[in-house]
Amino acid sequence: MLLQHSTLLREVTNEIQQNLDTNTIFQIAVDKIQNILKADRVAIFRLDPESNYTEGVFVAERVLPVFCSVVSAQVREESLGLNPVSRYQLGQVFAIEDVYKAGLSEFHIQIYARFEVRATLVVPMLQGDTLWGFLCIHQCSGPRVWLPTEIEFVQQLATQLSIALKQAKLYEHALEKSQQLQLALQQVEIQKEQEAWKAKYERNIAEIILRIRQSLDIQDIFRATTHDVRESLGCDRVVVYKFFPDWSGEFLVEATAPNILPLSELEVPMVWQDTYLQENQGGKYRDNATTVVADIYQESYRDCHLEILEWYKIRAYMVVPVFIGETLWGLLAAYQLNVPRQWHKVELYLLKQAGAQLGVALQQAELLKQVRESRDKAEAANKAKSAFLANMSHELRTPLNAILGFSQLLARDENLTLEQKQTLNTINRSGSHLLSLINDVLDMSKIEAGKIALNPKNCDLLPLLDSLQEMFALKAKSKGLVLNIQKSSQLPSHIRVDESRLRQVLINLLTNALKFTDVGSVTLRVFTQPLPAPFSLNQETLQPSLSLCFDVEDTGIGIANNELDHIFEAFIQTSSGRRSHEGTGLGLAICHHFIHLMEGDIQIQSQLGQGTTVSVQIPVLIPEVKAVEDSAYANVIGLAPDQAPIRMLIVEDNPENRQILKRLMTELGFEVQTVDNGQAAVECWQTWRPHMIWMDWQLPILNGYEATKAIRSLEAQDQDAGDLASQNAVEITDRLPERTIIIAVSASVFEDTQAECEDVGCDDFLCKPYQPSMLYELLVQHLNLKFLYGNQGQTVAASGDGDSPLMRDREAELQLSQRTEEWLTQFQQAAVELDEELVSQKIADITADNPRLTKKLMKLFSGFQFDQIADLVDNALSLKGKA
Missing domain, CATH: 3.30.450.40 (GAF domain)
Structure with missing residues (x-):
């Protein structure tokens, strides 16, 4: 029997261990036990932890069909007459052979009778130290003696059930964790899909925003x-x-x-x-x-x-x-x-x-619409301003040209008395002052458009200062002021600077000082200082540079501190300036711009009632050659002998200006004709074929642009027909140009007018009012002339530059475009970076092959006009790209 129980126990244990489902395990156990023990009922009773293990329910059974089922029946533990729970936790069993002879109470007997129980064997099922439930063996058909082997067998099975329960519980826990993980994975997948979906929409949003902004x-x-x-x-x-x-x-x-x-x-x-x-x-x-x-x-x-x-x-x-x-x-x-x-x-x-x-x-x-409307209005206003300034320039400069021209012609008369000469000098100074006022307004317009450029050249510093003293002496004397011009003994005699801009700055500063000083003095101190390190230069043709310093000090009414911050703004006048009812409020703004354009500095110190001091520092170069560029035409009295006769046409509708220019050209020895409109100029060209035309730009019938265009068109037709020389034309020597030189003459100083002149075929541009030296320079440049000078009776060629005229920009650009792109790029970069050594080297590269181009570039280089060199090379690169 013992061997049989061991064998059966092993079989039952194997079957139990092969299953992890609790219900299946329970059913296998009760089935096997009922078959082995031949009991009427085998059941598993589970205690409820929430009832503190005092109540429970039958969760599985195997019962003979003749007896009732106890599955799902809920029973309190004490109603079964069982021992206290603590005893079962120690592994004790409860065995009754006959419930009617076990001394149980009537209440307990009735409970057992309810389930038809006559004999019972109860074995505890433990989970660690915790009582899980009971394995119950019921004999319903009559009393039964429970053998020790049967009790031991049931106990061993109960132990195996407890182990199986623990494994099942672990499995269920693992299964639950697995299900939770699966659920978490599903949620992660869902979240990933949602994130991918969201990312897709975010990309779509970004693309939409990008499209909108494009x-x-x-x-x-x-x-x-x-x-x-x-x-x-x-x-x-x-x-x-x-x-x-x-x-x-x-x-x-x-x-x-x-x-x-x-x-x-x-x-x-x-x-x-x-x-x-x-x-x-x-x-x-x-x-x-x-x-x-x-x-x-x-x-x-x-x-x-x-x-x-x-x-x-x-x-x-x-x-x-x-x-x-x-x-x-x-x-x-x-x-x-x-x-x-x-x-x-x-x-x-x-x-x-x-x-x-x-x-x-x-x-x-x-906003863009508003900006465009504002821009259109601003452009319209700017065009209106430009038109107004152009008209004002023409209307004021034209009569001023006559005033200055006639006064200069009269000044040539050697029979003038000293008083007459002084009167003419006064007329000239007043005319120049009026011209400076006009230039103030025009310069401010250019400054606003960013079109102001410097024109540095060699100039004589001491005569410049002397002319300022002469100019302002009478004004100072009339106000009872002392005018002092103190010149340092260390001043250089010649400097290289934009003389007209420097003169304009000093005139504006002295004018302001005299205007706002009623008692005391106005002092101009001129001295030099070493140039700061960043500006130091050491070139072969230039001596060490220096800072030229000017202090304009007055004992006038002064400027309030709260006005000093805005003193350099255009059209801004101090309270003192507004009370004086003089000026435009442009003087200091123009000075400030010119000084900074020359890389200088201007500072103002002032106290109300005590006066003002304006300090200016400008870096200048000292030329090795002391010659002043304009002096080459100082005393021209005529053409040098043995030169071919030159026919010259003057096209000018203003009779005074026409008379001045005709007199100047006739005195030099030119054959001169004059007309007063563009149509007459075209007709005169056809019949007389002048070598040179002074073409005024604002003319009746045909203006200067239309007349020049017509003449250039007729010239082209003649060249196509192979009949360049008219039968009425005098034979042209090889010293004169093969086509008519046309110089545009206008009172307009705006770049668009000058560009228009160049585009239609003019060879150069002359701005009114002009000095005779400007005329002579153009004549030498374009006609290769030599002049006779009154002081020494000598002849001098064009500015010492040889007999050939200076190459025009367009021809220079065409010649440059023949160089390699790499060479041009290096040349342009050197000019932009102001690399004088490399610029000089690049010019030296072409000296042997193209002397005329070298002459053109050297003139720009010696004048430090690197911006113009860069522009020529840039245009040459453009021409090369189009080729």
């Missing part, structure tokens, strides 16, 4: 936005809706799926009359609210509202507001037609972002 045309922005939003959402239609002032509105732009007809082809109105929006002036959209509808028939819409939606076949939709700043401009809507649709939050987010960017684009478009 255009400033609002219609293009509307079309791109609606298209991209519809593609991203995959909906049937996306529209841009604009409010009218009465809060009705219309569909401006739409994007529609390929299989959907656009609104414009449907018999539906493009204007939407929404009474809610009209009555509430945009309704909730004014508060930046949105609308999301999955199905219009699930909303509590009125019939009239549903009817409108049905017109457009809208079944589901989203609407977001579009704001310009804080003003509701319109709506952006996405529609799903005919079928419901559940809109996701990320889709609404995309639509809101697109609506917000549309608002920004609309605001930018509005």
Whole structure:
């Protein structure tokens, strides 16, 4: 029997261990025990932990069919007459052979009778130290003596059940963890899909925003936005809706799926009359609210509202507001037609972002429109200003040219008395002062346009200072002031600087000092200082440079501290200046700009009632050759002998200016004819063929531009016909140009006028009023002349530059374009970086091959006009690129 129990125990244990499901384990155990022990019933009773292990329920059994089932029956532990729970925790069993002879109470006997139990064997099932339940063996048909082997067998089975329960519990826990992990993985996958979906929409939003920002045309922005939003959402239609002032509105732009007809082809109105929006002036959209509808028939819409939606076949939709700043401009809507649709939050987010960017684009478009309107107005005002300044320049400079011209001609008369000469000098100084006032206004206009450039040249410093003293001595004497000009003994005699700009600065400063000083003195101190290290130069042709310093000190009314910060602003006058009712408020602004253009510095110190001191420092170069460039034409009295006769035509409608220029040219020895309009100039050219024409630009009948264009056209026709020389023309020597030299003469100083002259074929430009030396320089440059001078009776060629005229810019650009692109690029970079050594080296490269081009470049180089060199090379590169 013992062997049989061991064998059966092993079989039962194996079957139990092969299963992890608790119910299956229980059923295997009760089945096997019932078969082995031949008991009427075998059941498993589980205690309820929540009842503190005092109640429980039968969870499994195997019972003979003649007896009742106890499964699911709930029983209190003490009603079974069992021992206290603590005893079972120690592994004790409870065995009754006959419930009627065990001395049990009537209550317990009735309970056992309820389950038809006559004999019972109860073995505890433990989980560690915790009592889980009982394995119960019932004999219902009669009493039964429980053998020790049977009790031991049941105990061993109970132990195996306890182990199986623990394994099942661990399995269930593992299974639960596995299920939790699976659920977590599913959630992660769902989240990944959502994140991928969201990332896709974020990319779509970024692309939409990029498309919006790539255009400033609002219609293009509307079309791109609606298209991209519809593609991203995959909906049937996306529209841009604009409010009218009465809060009705219309569909401006739409994007529609390929299989959907656009609104414009449907018999539906493009204007939407929404009474809610009209009555509430945009309704909730004014508060930046949105609308999301999955199905219009699930909303509590009125019939009239549903009817409108049905017109457009809208079944589901989203609407977001579009704001310009804080003003509701319109709506952006996405529609799903005919079928419901559940809109996701990320889709609404995309639509809101697109609506917000549309608002920004609309605001930018509005700002751009305002900027363009402002720009157009500014350009119109600038053109009007330019036209006014051009007319003013012409109207003022033309008579001024006559005043200065006649006074200069009279000054040549050797029979003048000393008083007459002084009167003429006064006329000249007054005319020059008037010219400086005109130039102030014109220079300010140029400064504003960024078109002011320096023209440095060698000049005589001491005579410049002497002329200032002479100019202002009478003004100072008339006001009872002492004018002091203190010159340092260390001053160089010659400097290289833009003399006209420097003179203008000093005249403006001295004029201001005298104007605002009523008692005391005005002092101009001129001295030098070493040049700061960043400006130090050491070139072969230049001595060490220095800072030229000017202090203009007065004992005048002074300037308030709160006005010093704005003293250099254009058209700004101090309170003292406004009380004087003189000037334009441009003088100091122009001085400030010129000084900084010359890389100098200007400082002002002043105290009310005590006076003002203006300090100026300008870096200058000391030329090795002391010659002053303008002195070459100081005393020209005529043409040198043995030169070919030259015919010269003067085209000028102003009789005074015409008379002055004719007298100057006739005295030099030219054959001169004059006309007063452009048409007459063309006719004279055809019959007389002048070598040179002084062409005024503002002429009656044909202006200077039209006359020059006509002459150049006739010249081209003659060249094509091979008949360059007219039968009336005198034979031209090889010293004279093969075509007529045309010099434009105008009172306009604006670059566009000069550019116009060059474009139509003029060889050069002369600005009124002019000095005779300017005329002589142009004659030498273009006609290769030599002059006779009155002081020594000698002849001098053009500025010491040889007999050949200086090459024109266009010819220089064409010659440069023959060089390699690498060479030109290096040359341009050297000019831009002011690398004098490399610029000089590049010019040396072409000296042997092209001396005329070398002469042109060397003149620019010696004048430190690196910007013009860079421009010539840049244009040469452009010509090379077009070739």
